[in-house]
Amino acid sequence: MSLLRALIVTNMWPSPEAPALGCFVRDQVEALRALPDENLEIEVFSFPPGRYAGAMRELRRLPGQPFDIVHAHFGLSAWPALAARGHARLVTLHGTDVRHPRSRRITQAALPFQDLVAVASEELRDALPRGAGKVEVLPCGVAPRFRRLDRGEARARLGLDAGGRYLLFPADPARAGKRHDRAQEIAARTGAVLLSAGAIGPEEMPWWINAANAVIVPSDHEGFGLAVLEALACDVPVIAAPTGVHAEALAGIEGTRCAPFDTEAWVAAAAGHLDAPDPRIAGHERAQRWSAAAMARRVADAWRTLL
Numbered sequence: 001m002s003l004l005r006a007l008i009v010t011n012m013w014p015s016p017e018a019p020a021l022g023c024f025v026r027d028q029v030e031a032l033r034a035l036p037d038e039n040l041e042i043e044v045f046s047f048p049p050g051r052y053a054g055a056m057r058e059l060r061r062l063p064g065q066p067f068d069i070v071h072a073h074f075g076l077s078a079w080p081a082l083a084a085r086g087h088a089r090l091v092t093l094h095g096t097d098v099r100h101p102r103s104r105r106i107t108q109a110a111l112p113f114q115d116l117v118a119v120a121s122e123e124l125r126d127a128l129p130r131g132a133g134k135v136e137v138l139p140c141g142v143a144p145r146f147r148r149l150d151r152g153e154a155r156a157r158l159g160l161d162a163g164g165r166y167l168l169f170p171a172d173p174a175r176a177g178k179r180h181d182r183a184q185e186i187a188a189r190t191g192a193v194l195l196s197a198g199a200i201g202p203e204e205m206p207w208w209i210n211a212a213n214a215v216i217v218p219s220d221h222e223g224f225g226l227a228v229l230e231a232l233a234c235d236v237p238v239i240a241a242p243t244g245v246h247a248e249a250l251a252g253i254e255g256t257r258c259a260p261f262d263t264e265a266w267v268a269a270a271a272g273h274l275d276a277p278d279p280r281i282a283g284h285e286r287a288q289r290w291s292a293a294a295m296a297r298r299v300a301d302a303w304r305t306l307l
Contacts, residue, residue, distance in 0.1 A: 069087070117135045166194075
């Protein structure tokens with residue numbers, strides 16, 4: 001297969017200050033590089049959020065141009081990515097770039113310059129602004145580090161009580177749309193300790209998931225819903241609102257709940273897992289439908305189709 005040279009441009013990439021920022025983009029890049037027989041050469045240009053003008057100047061001078069593919073992650077990154085020369089270009093939209101009023105306007109203006117617009121879920125496709133052109137669902141996937149680990153070992157590693165009652169809110173509490181307030185209400189009503197994932201690095205996240213009795217995701221909106229899939233991959237019970245990929249991912253799996261937030265119903269669901277000594281579900285196989293390797297293969301196929 002012929003060599004394909006791709007440039008990834010993103011304002012979401014892990015750093016020592018923000019280890020969780022864009023870890024799913026990094027995971028997709030690693031999965032793309034690991035694809036057998038694809039003959040991909042991938043360069044990443046990451047920049048801090050807000051540094052768009054500086055990123056554009058640097059991209060104009062970036063060596064190795066033109067690339068076969070220029071692939072931006074997040075709508076606002078599509079603008080500096082236009083400064084890089086490529087035979088085809090696309091942008092992956094992740095949620096806030098479509099739903100936040102200001103970001104939506106800026107993102108919409110960049111879409112006519114893209115050969116392909118990728119979205120993380122069908123729900124996000126339905127929310128796209130006009131002018132998107134050709135659209136495909138190309139989410140980032142579940143990294144192989146998310147797997148079932150011994151709960152006792154996980155709690156000992158993290159300094160948690162071996163017999164504690166723990167719920168995990170797998171997001172930064174400062175992000176209002178993730179609804180930390182709802183998670184706090186469920187924890188208070190069930191007498192559980194609420195663990196939050198805002199400052200947890202990506203390599204440690206599987207340990208925190210496995211340490212919890214259950215993961216709760218009461219978000220107003222999710223572009224995709226990767227946290228739910230990561231919990232499934234760890235065989236940890238999940239209670240989630242029906243947004244993003246949640247309904248499809250959780251359908252028919254005993255020990256999970258996907259329904260609009262209702263305090264009494266969510267309290268009852270959480271209590272069952274908190275009362276169990278080692279609550280588990282059979283979720284890993286379902287999560288592999290959205291594995292990082294499988295999703296990377298879809299991205300590579302989309303790249304070659306564009307060329």
